[in-house]
Amino acid sequence: MDSRGEQKIIDQLRRSRLRATGQRLAIMQALDESFEHPSAEDIFNTLRKAHPTLSLSTVYKTLQVMAEMGAILTIETGIGGLRYDGHIHPHHHAICIRCGKVYDVDFDQYPVDLNRADIIPNFKIRSIKVYFSGICAVCDSLKGKPSAPPAGD
Amino acid sequence: MDSRGEQKIIDQLRRSRLRATGQRLAIMQALDESFEHPSAEDIFNTLRKAHPTLSLSTVYKTLQVMAEMGAILTIETGIGGLRYDGHIHPHHHAICIRCGKVYDVDFDQYPVDLNRADIIPNFKIRSIKVYFSGICAVCDSLKGKPSAPPAGD
């Protein structure tokens, strides 16, 4: 493992007084290489061949720690559990409410103001998330129209 | 129950070819009257006195149906489960990642373009959600700084 940011991750962990363990580097690398917005279980399954002793609960704990550090992003799909994104440059996500797949949306395609620390008095904003929720092309081609006109949710 | 929109809700259900049952009206009314962004269980607990036979699974099913109709909004907090909002005028949400409380943010305070059906080719957008995630005033006053500088998540 020596994806573009191994040392950067180690430094980031150290700065947070956390140890740079093999599990953490493996999980970070898996996220770095995936563009599928994997769940904790996805990551676990990806890594279990190369790391047979890795446990699912370690994956959960590690993802939590990294999200708290700001090293990765969490994506709430509203379908099933949380998903994770190792690519933290500003961008948005489009989530299919039928199949749960998550697509990236360029920030430049839908720019928003990221420096608005004062939206709510005394609320310390750590991130602004924009989700486009709807039906993806694949699902839309599979089924007919829903009974009610799409809106909300 | 005759909050401002009982008949409107019945019509909305009918339009979706759904039956207007007492449970559905009660749940809708509870959402209409709450500004706490309740969870399914919150709603269940609110209604159980007046509706002793109401079941939690009915609450889940009803909320799901209403979200699909676009009659209510779902809020993914990333902490615990889904939360619901009966007030569907355009607005955003700020979520405290420590206590899970959800605050409303005026749309005018942070306007975004809601008519961008073309962000992703062939993706049918049903809603655009903007979440501000961070630490609310109450939680911030309770604890000192975290070990790492806030960012991401």
Added chain:
DNA sequence: GTGCCTGCAAAAAATTTGCAACACG
């Protein structure tokens, strides 16, 4: 009446926790 809905209980899914053994620094 007919078929959609509900309630109940049980199952599934998603995540957290306690604790002894282990390894990073």
Added chain:
DNA sequence: CGTGTTGCAAATTTTTTGCAGGCAC
């Protein structure tokens, strides 16, 4: 070597499902 981490299993939390009876239309 001491303390943060891990792995394992069990516990929680959140949501879904199957099915018989009930109610809206």
